[in-house]
Amino acid sequence: MPIKQPEKPLVPPTRLPLRDEGNSVVLERRTQKVKPPQMYQVVVLNDDYTPMEFVVGVIQEFFNKDLETATQIMLKIHLDGRGVCGVYSKDVAATKVDQVLEAANKAGHPLKALSEPVEL
């Protein structure tokens, strides 16, 4: 004679909703799980050979800066050794670095760029 299996509930048990003093259903507070994505800054490095005008042009073209802003960033790089040209998602930052390096290579300049995570 076959042994009868205990009946399995078709719907899994759920917790009763939390209710306040007036018996209204209240939402439970959850700790925030979704963090904004890590952003990456594109840093351009100084060198002794790349012409200033070329760097200004690169910053204007690939980082969408006007002439004045691009000139300020270039001068900061020239004086400090490095400067942030823009902040992007990881993929976009990597593409910007590639664009800068390719333009510099084509023109025969040793200009270098890198991307790094933005510090919190």
Ligand code: TYC
């Ligand atoms: N130091 C370069 C010069 O004197 C100019 C320069 C600026 C080069 C910024 C690179 O990322 C750079 N010609």
